[in-house]
Every structure is written in C-alpha cells, then in structure tokens.
Amino acid sequence: LAFVRAPSADTGGGAAAAQPAGHGTPVTDLRGPTTPAAGGTVRPYTVSARTATVALTSGREVDAWTYDGRLPGPPLTAVQGDLVEVTLRNEDIDDGVTIHWHGYDVPCGEDGAPGTTQDVVARGAEFGYRFRADQAGTFWYHTHQVSHVGVRRGLYGTLVVTPRDAEPADxxxxxxxxxxxxxxxxxxxxxxxxxxxxxxxxxxxxxxxxxxxxxxxxxxxxxxxxxxxxxxxxxxxxxxxxxxxxxxxxxxxxxxxxxxxxxxxxxxxxxxxxxxxxxxxxxxxxxxxxxDPLHYGAPAEVPFTLDTRYDRHFTMVLDRGVAMVDGRPAFAQTVNGRGHPSIPEQVVAEGDLVRFTVVNRSLETHPWHLHGHGVLVLARDGRSATGSPLWVDTFDVRPGEVWDVAFEAGNPGVWMNHCHNLPHAEKGMMLQLRYDGVAGLAGGHGHGSH
Ligand SMILES: [Cu+2]
Incomplete structure (x- = not known):
C-alpha cells in the first residue's frame, strides 16, 4: 500500500493550480475584521478549556473535557453584524484544543483546524478568534483537535445569532x-x-x-x-x-x-x-x-442547478477498506479508496462554481461536512431537490445514496472537507480543499486536525 502513490492534487476537471501547495498567501493572514458592521457591537468572550467532573441533572457525573468547566460550553450569542471575539485558553487539555465554528463561514484563519489554519492551542497557550456575525441562525462550535475524543467528552457549545430587526419568539x-x-x-x-x-x-x-x-x-x-x-x-x-x-x-x-x-x-x-x-x-x-427537506418548502431562485456548467466537479466515493491512515495501514474509512492524509487535495480557484458528487458505497451513514461554505443541495440519487433551496453545511449520505451539491468558491483558504461522524474522520475520511494561491500551515497536511 505504501508504494501506491496518490496524485497530490485533484483539479476536478479545472485548471491546475498556478501555485503549488504551500505557496501563496499564508492562511494565517486570512483573519476576521477588527470592527463590527455599522450599528453592531463587539461581543468579547473568554473561554477556558479544562478537564472537569460535571454532573448532569440526574446527578450522573461525566469525566469531561469542557469549555469553562460546563456542559455544554458557554452559549455564545450575537446579533447579526456584531463582531464576535473569543479568546480561547487551554488550562489543562493535554491533547490540545481549538474552536471550530461549525457551519459559520468565517475567514479561513479563524476556522480552528489545527495543523491547517492554526497551531493547536497547547496546554497553557491561548488563541484569539474574531469574526463578524454575518449569518443569523443556529450554529455550534467545537474543538477540532482529536475531535473524535474531545467533542464526545464535551468540548462543544452553541452559537446563536439573531437578526437585528426580527421579533424574537416568545x-x-x-x-x-x-x-x-x-x-x-x-x-x-x-x-x-x-x-x-x-x-x-x-x-x-x-x-x-x-x-x-x-x-x-x-x-x-x-x-x-x-x-x-x-x-x-x-x-x-x-x-x-x-x-x-x-x-x-x-x-x-x-x-x-x-x-x-x-x-x-x-x-x-x-x-x-x-x-x-x-x-x-x-x-x-x-x-x-x-x-424530507429536499422536498419541503417552496422553490425560489437558486444560483445553480444540475444543468449549470461547473468550473470544477469532484466525485467522492465513500467506502470502507484497507488503506494507509496517518502512515499506517488500517481498516479505514476511505474517500476514493484512500485515507487521510493520502487523499489528494481538491484545488479550486476563487470564484469557481464547484460541484461535489458524493457516493456512499459503504454500509454506514456519512454526514458530509465542508468547512467554510454552505452548499446547495442539487439532487439525491439523481433526483433534483424540489422544495425550498436547501443550503446546508452537513448532509447525511446514507448507504447507497448519491448526493450532488454545489457552491461558489468565495471564501479563500485551505478547508477541511470530511465526514462528521468524527470516528470516521479519524479513521481516514477527511481531506482538504485548497484555493489556488493560499498556503496552509507549513507541512500542513492537517495531521491530527480532525
Ligand atoms: Cu462517515
């Protein structure tokens, strides 16, 4: 297996990258703005990651990894247009910690993918995140470092952004x-x-x-x-x-x-x-x-459909099999027969229209999640979505299903693209989508960044 070399990049039928991986604007330069939108305010939060024994309401005790010693972590809220500033401190999580803003299309340097967009926040260290709360809605945040352990043990919380002019529900x-x-x-x-x-x-x-x-x-x-x-x-x-x-x-x-x-x-x-x-x-x-959300609500104008001519079209076949994962042969969760970090990166250029076809050839459900972009669901099993435009950040590809989704490449960076069944990601089902001209962290194949 070690002798089967993967091509280093998949261009999805588009032009090859002008700049090789590791060249171009450092992802660490792609940071959020320093001021809120007009009329917005600054929401400063400090969050401490630490181990804690936390009692659930029944009295049952959880040996947890926490943000601020609580389960879940502190509820973060903002009004649309506010500037969210979060200082993350790691008090005693030996494996390190980050905050990934799940479903929130933050600038890439704020994305919290250790080894790719930032160094892991080691015990005793801290990292400051900032982004504008442009999207109103229900989101969450979680660690992206050994996340199959860290999230399960409690390193997560909610992020709710309310529209500035809407009446809240009673x-x-x-x-x-x-x-x-x-x-x-x-x-x-x-x-x-x-x-x-x-x-x-x-x-x-x-x-x-x-x-x-x-x-x-x-x-x-x-x-x-x-x-x-x-x-x-x-x-x-x-x-x-x-x-x-x-x-x-x-x-x-x-x-x-x-x-x-x-x-x-x-x-x-x-x-x-x-x-x-x-x-x-x-x-x-x-x-x-x-x-079925694909056939719920009323249609409206959408920027692309199955008939659109896409600049890039990537097919990801999800399966189970023996493959190299982090340098060792494993019974892996695979994408196109390979496991992380041997899966070729996907290369796009800013402004591209990009289509994903995700095929699940395995017997398990794979909740697919691309960082930094909402995707529009085009079709499942070749049948077009007929309801409301369905924009998601995570979609369940059940055994045997084929999903087609699309997005415009409008958020430059190096983005994790992975199964959000976190043990599956840890067993290899994770890759990166790189914008031409953006460099991830040096050597950044995202080791441990799941
Ligand atoms: Cu999966």
Whole structure:
C-alpha cells in the first residue's frame, strides 16, 4: 500500500493550480475584521478549556473535557453584524484544543483546524478568534483537535445569532443533543426538560445534533414548520404534523409553531425529552414518516442547478477498506479508496462554481461536512431537490445514496472537507480543499486536525 502513490492534487476537471501547495498567501493572514458592521457591537468572550467532573441533572457525573468547566460550553450569542471575539485558553487539555465554528463561514484563519489554519492551542497557550456575525441562525462550535475524543467528552457549545430587526419568539429554546457514555442529554439535562409556554405564544425550538450519529426527533401535540436548516432559512416552510425529523450529525433544525391549548412534547429517538406546557403522555412517534427537506418548502431562485456548467466537479466515493491512515495501514474509512492524509487535495480557484458528487458505497451513514461554505443541495440519487433551496453545511449520505451539491468558491483558504461522524474522520475520511494561491500551515497536511 505504501508504494501506491496518490496524485497530490485533484483539479476536478479545472485548471491546475498556478501555485503549488504551500505557496501563496499564508492562511494565517486570512483573519476576521477588527470592527463590527455599522450599528453592531463587539461581543468579547473568554473561554477556558479544562478537564472537569460535571454532573448532569440526574446527578450522573461525566469525566469531561469542557469549555469553562460546563456542559455544554458557554452559549455564545450575537446579533447579526456584531463582531464576535473569543479568546480561547487551554488550562489543562493535554491533547490540545481549538474552536471550530461549525457551519459559520468565517475567514479561513479563524476556522480552528489545527495543523491547517492554526497551531493547536497547547496546554497553557491561548488563541484569539474574531469574526463578524454575518449569518443569523443556529450554529455550534467545537474543538477540532482529536475531535473524535474531545467533542464526545464535551468540548462543544452553541452559537446563536439573531437578526437585528426580527421579533424574537416568545419561547426560544436552544436544544443541543449530546450523548455522554450512552446517556442522551439536551444541554446538561439527561432527564425530561420541562418548559412553560402559554397557549397562543410563539415557540422556536433550535435542535442541534452534536453527536456523530443521526438523531430522530418527533414533535407531538402541535403542527409546526421547519423554518431553518443548518442556520439557513427555509423558503415558505409549510405547516406539517406527525412528521419525524432525522437530523444529521452536526446539523441543526429550527422548528416554529404557535403553542396550542394543550401540551406539546418533543421526542428524541422515540423518548420524550422536552415537555412544553405540562402533560405526561408518551406519544408514539416511532412510526411517523420522515420529513424530507429536499422536498419541503417552496422553490425560489437558486444560483445553480444540475444543468449549470461547473468550473470544477469532484466525485467522492465513500467506502470502507484497507488503506494507509496517518502512515499506517488500517481498516479505514476511505474517500476514493484512500485515507487521510493520502487523499489528494481538491484545488479550486476563487470564484469557481464547484460541484461535489458524493457516493456512499459503504454500509454506514456519512454526514458530509465542508468547512467554510454552505452548499446547495442539487439532487439525491439523481433526483433534483424540489422544495425550498436547501443550503446546508452537513448532509447525511446514507448507504447507497448519491448526493450532488454545489457552491461558489468565495471564501479563500485551505478547508477541511470530511465526514462528521468524527470516528470516521479519524479513521481516514477527511481531506482538504485548497484555493489556488493560499498556503496552509507549513507541512500542513492537517495531521491530527480532525
Ligand atoms: Cu462517515
């Protein structure tokens, strides 16, 4: 295996890079602005990464890696146009830590990919992130260093950016789902959350999946609209009821509804985890059909379709097999038969229209995640999306499926492009997308940067 050399770059049918890897603008120069947008304010946060024993609401103790000693980390909020400034300090995480802004299209130097966009923040060190909160919606942040361990143990938190001019919902709940040693929790609550909501009040539920496997949600007792996917608004979301929602690893769904006269209950993987307005029944949501976001909401103008002429078209075949991973043969999670860091980097030029075709030839679901860009879903299994334009940062490619997505290369950098089932990424399913003329960190094949 060691003798099979991969080509170093995949141009996706476009021009070869004018500058070889490692040449051009250093990614560390691609930093966020230093001022908010007009009318915005500065949101300074200091976050300390440290080990801690944290009790969930049941009293169960978690031997955790934390931001600020809590599970999840501190909820970060901003209003659209604000400047978010986060100083990350590593108190005692021996493996090192970063913050990656999942789904937030920050300048590349703020992306938190150790070995690629910054050096890992070692014990005792610190790093300052700054970016403008241009995207309103539900996002999250997490470490990208040995993330298959660090995120699982608790190095994650929520980032919610609200539009400057919008009325907030009467009840607005941020609900990050995470599994600690087999125990599912929303926030730090491993029981059943209870919230008040008066009949007639407006409710927004922000569902976040911070695990590596999908979760299935059901909302009983009320009709609802799926108003945002991955922090991007759905166009004309229709009201539905008794539909299950399968949320990919890393993904977010925002649900909105008017509180009915009776109680409502949210199930996660079939169990009630949140009660609104009381109630004690145990709704059976397991048989509900899944809402398919590709065929939900109303169409609107999109910048590209399956018929667009793309400057680059990359095909990624996801599979399982023996391949080199980090220099050793392994039973790997592979992309085009190879494992990280032997997968050729993808090269694009700024302004390119880029299409990905992602083929899952394995028996497991792969939640695909490109850093730094939302992607527009064009089609699944060759069938075009017919609903609202569906912009996502993480999409579940289930066994046997083929997804086509596209984006404009408008955020220069060297970006991780990987499976967000983090153990899969660690077993090789990760590569880089490099803009011609941008240099990642020296020697930066992103070792350990997952
Ligand atoms: Cu995967």
């Amino acid at each position: 009840v607005d709940l941020v609900l990050p789902v995470h599994t600690y040693g087999g125990v599912l929790a929303i926030g730090d609550d491993d029981g059943v959350l209870a919230e008040e909501a008066a009949p007639g009040s407006s409710v927004r539920l922000r569902l976040l999946n911070t695990d590596s496997e999908p979760h299935r949600f059901g909302l009983a007792g009320t009709a609802f609209r799926l108003v945002a996917v991955d922090g991007r608004d759905v166009h004309e979301p229709g009201e539905v009821s008794e539909r299950a929602l399968r949320l990919p690893a890393g993904g977010r769904y925002d649900l909105a509804f008017t509180m009915p006269d009776g109680p409502a209950a949210l199930t996660v993987d079939g169990e009630v985890r949140l009660r609104l307005g009381g109630g004690d029944d145990d709704p059976a949501t397991g048989e509900w059909p899944e809402l």
